[in-house]
Amino acid sequence: MEETPEVTATNPLAERLKQGAACNVLYINSVEMESLTGPQAVAKAISETLAAAPPPTATVVHFKVSSQGITLTDSQRKLFFRRHYPANTVTFCNTDPQDRKWSKPEGGPAKLFGFVARKQGSTTDNVSHIFAELDPDQPASAIVNFVSKIIASQTR
Numbered sequence: 001m002e003e004t005p006e007v008t009a010t011n012p013l014a015e016r017l018k019q020g021a022a023c024n025v026l027y028i029n030s031v032e033m034e035s036l037t038g039p040q041a042v043a044k045a046i047s048e049t050l051a052a053a054p055p056p057t058a059t060v061v062h063f064k065v066s067s068q069g070i071t072l073t074d075s076q077r078k079l080f081f082r083r084h085y086p087a088n089t090v091t092f093c094n095t096d097p098q099d100r101k102w103s104k105p106e107g108g109p110a111k112l113f114g115f116v117a118r119k120q121g122s123t124t125d126n127v128s129h130i131f132a133e134l135d136p137d138q139p140a141s142a143i144v145n146f147v148s149k150i151i152a153s154q155t156r
Contacts, residue, residue, distance in 0.1 A: 022065070025143065026102065031044070061073060065146050067153065
């Protein structure tokens with residue numbers, strides 16, 4: 001009798017989520033939301049950010065998403081060095097429901113998106129973190145889809 005080599009089927013999505021994905025984006029602002037979450041939290045944070053005078057200065061950050069959560073790294077250390085949001089604290093991620101845009105430093109509009117995470121040390125308060133896409137090869141929709149898969153994998 002011939003032995004067949006054992007075949008282990010790996011789930012490509014599970015492997016991709018574990019490995020993660022990363023790209024550079026424009027970090028714009030973080031706004032405390034009390035207990036608000038979902039698309040309303042992202043929309044409210046964007047409204048507050050766009051209404052701010054003077055508007056916040058966008059900073060390029062490295063946005064890494066994996067099954068561990070979201071890690072932001074400000075390599076130029078303009079605002080912070082590194083922030084990590086564990087996957088179980090990220091409750092929502094989406095593009096701006098009102099489809100507003102941010103003007104990139106080199107010109108041209110950039111799609112806005114954000115994620116909502118529980119405030120560190122709180123079980124009820126949230127913070128909405130707002131970004132704009134930087135690289136057309138890494139559109140906001142692709143980033144949001146990947147983060148949403150991470151969120152969904154946490155709720156199983």
